[in-house]
Amino acid sequence: MIPRPKPKKFRLRRTMMFMNAQKPKLIRDAYIYGCDSIILDLEDAVAENQKDAARFSLYHALKNIDYGDTEVIVRINGLDTPHWQEDIRCVVAGGADGLRIAKCESADDVRQVEAHVLAAEREFGVEEGRTLLMAALESPKGIMNAYDIVTASPRMFGCAISGGDFRKSMHVQIVRGGIEMLTARGLVLLAARAAGVQCFDTMYPFIDDTEGFEAEVRQNREMGFDGKSIVNPRQIRYVHETFAPTEKEIAYAEKLIRSFNEQANQGVGVYTVDGKMVDIPFFEDAHRVLALAKACDVYRGDL
């Protein structure tokens, strides 16, 4: 049995890679690709009459495979199915780091899941509060309730927008440039930042369309997402490179922090760096950039 350390609510989650929990060949060493989180799927990837088999495979994978630093999240079936309660027992008993609530629409959904998670933790002797939660927002209603959802439980580390179902409810298709999801992405991001949790974009479904994928990833970063759902290991590298701070951003952050330390010693509050007025929030952001650069293993300086 492989003991996993207590999951961290806030950690690097640039890539969350989906894998069918029923496919041992896929999940036995999914960590080798270097994604930050893997999402073992009990929901859409698993046929209705295979749910038991998938849970069995998932439980043994969690118990026997050393996923190391890779976070292991399980996507459970929706609350409108007969499967989700047993899914939760399996996830908690296996010791996954967290679970992803599919088609989450309200704070009540979160509280209902949380209650079952707590019960399962007690049932299987797992530390109470250990199992983290994230919400997948897949419907207009879920997106409108985003803030309530992400603040419904202290276990909640973030939310992901899920494009497939959402586009269907909105009667739109995937469009280059992402205009069809612009408002939804914006709303979800606002809710997540307001609540102080992370926010992840939907997966890009066309594996061979590298150009389209890369354009979407760049837009994700420009909009302020923390990471992205992915469906193929080939997508990892570009996301990681794009979400890491650039050399320019790192250099500026270093300059800010060094100058702040000097100015603070001399009792100065507001001053200018490179002709731009800076104050406390700039330094906080500079620290965030350096922390992210370190987490992404692109920082070579000494701060």
Next chain:
Amino acid sequence: MRNAVGREIPDELLNTGYEGYKGKFYRDGTIFQKQSPRVRRYGKPQESKVCQSIREACQQCGAHDGMTVSFHSDFRNGDYVASMVMKVLVEDMGLTDLTVAATSLGNAQDLIADYIAQGKVIGIQTSGVRGRIGEVISQGKLKTPAIIRSHGGRPRAIECGEVHIDITFLAAASADPLGNAKGTGGKHNCGSLGFAVLDAKYADHVVIVTDTLVEFPNLPAAIDCMDVDCVCVVDEVGDPAKIATKEARVTKNPRELMMAEAVADVIAATPYFKDGFSFQTGVGGPSLAVNRFLEKHMTDKNIKMGFALGGMSSVICQMQDKGLVEKLLDAQDFDAVAIEHLAQHSDRHHEISVSAYANPANKGAYVNYLDYAVLGALEIDTHFNVNVTTGSDGVLRGAPGGHPDAAAGSKCCIIVTPLIRNRIATVCQDVVTVTTPGDCVDVLVTDYGIAVNPQRQDLEDCLDKAGIAHVDIKTLQEKAYQILGTPDDLKWGDKVVAIQEARDGTVLDVVRQVISI
């Protein structure tokens, strides 16, 4: 005695004049006399060397019991000629005690397995052995130990007279009635005839077998009519579907792509990656994909490859057509695009013999000028020894080919292989058979991580500088055993069934009879 890779070499072998392996350049600088063939004069003008049948050619060349015949493998698994000829020798002519010296043997020559079992064929010398032939040899049915030599070791042994070929039967795509022969211009083209060239120079008798007879002179020819005794015309020299694929496909397997990308990253992090660098190319799963990722690094750094060496495919040909590769040095072709490319671009796509390619006894084989060789492995052990000869069950089922040659010659030899293959640990404590010694191997790239041979501290530093993580090879082996458990030792019989020669003719390892298969 134990040789330099820690393998026990039996005395009875050492008593026959063999030495154990003593390091990769042990015989460098030694002097030897090249052997020459015993040939017949054709002083009187003749209009044609075409024979009515293979049997007639065999008789004309004095086929006899106990002789050694040779074949080449440029038609790969599509070759019909070796089986066709062996059938005539054994079944029509009733010959026995034959030795087959081939550049490779596989499923296409399964018939020879029967002749081994019947005792008609008593010796096998080859650079690769797959299919049923490997199984019967491993069962101990071949009278004398098979000799496995690399692509460079085979021409060395021929030149030194360690193997003397009585008749060579060389399949050709096209030939004229006097024997000028090539791998293109016929019904079934294989491209380069790099495997065949040396045999034409060193065999006592040379028989060309083709399905496309063209007008004299069929030039430029890979095999010159002055070396040819007979020409045989048959219906088909091979099965086109198995000679070459239409176009080699780059894998879509994410695991292979990840490893290929890591290999390209390693290459780009080393000092030899500069304008004019050279690269051994092939078509194994990840190694073909390496070309693609390498292309990206080359474009980024604005550098070109000086030459690509080895087995050609559409991928490397297209890179040349984009102006990224100056010269292609072609010992064999794997797809129709490469075959056509060789025929069309004689100014920059050159056919070379395997002797020129890899022979350690010539005055500087092309492998010696290689910067990078990217090679596969069936197994690699914690001493970086590589096995591409036997399966984990001990049965002969691999083809060393140019593996040991490119590894020894190149400045940076990178082995790329998954850690685990079908529940078998690729990275292991001790390989079943040492095909390529660890002193020739520099970097191992697996899906679970990268390891650098400790003798290459310089390369370790390069990777560190580039931020490429690497681990001790022992860590990878332990990871494999942790997942799979520790494999049981193989149970061998006493009989030596095959000798794995090093490139220089010393003994790297022996393969013994397997107890049960």
